[in-house]
Amino acid sequence: DTAVSQTPKYLVTQMGNDKSIKCEQNLGHDTMYWYKQDSKKFLKIMFSYNNKELIINETVPNRFSPKSPDKAHLNLHINSLELGDSAVYFCASSQDVGFGELFFGEGSRLTVL
């Protein structure tokens, strides 16, 4: 049973489209995150949520809107996709709002044409 699962794993779309990536964790963790990994494998945090409340919003364009319907799910919706949005998006979770160990999903590779 996958601890942190993301869907879809691969997403190819045209510029200007809107797309969503879904994330679910079955670890009972309180905190979830979205990280972006660019083509050079550089990882940067985008958002974190604790018990459905936004804690970190790391200067991300407002075309990106996270939504947490419950503490086990954190979805990422992206409007008006741009070429620079092409990346691998990782969802992660942790037990505490500080941090303990982060558990990452397998990533969702988004390609914008």
Added chain:
Amino acid sequence: GNSVTQMEGPVTLSEEAFLTINCTYTATGYPSLFWYVQYPGEGLQLLLKATKADDKGSNKGFEATYRKETTSFHLEKGSVQVSDSAVYFCALGYNQGGKLIFGQGTELSVKP
């Protein structure tokens, strides 16, 4: 601002060779330090961590010591295996919302 710098990859070693991946950081206060590993096609996994100066983190034969005087957290392993081939990320974090600051990653390739 806070940042993490790792040695450039890729690093290519023969099986049973000694591994060092350098990591230095710039930070205020007293962050915790981490090494994460990303195997091909997978998400990152925590490899080891150290929460204060002079702590040594260790796991699966890998070790790293939190050196405040040199602001370093170098990863070492005495004898690498082909199965250690992966990308290794050094990171720092504070007890504030779970934000980790990652280095750029170092790809390790181990040949039989």
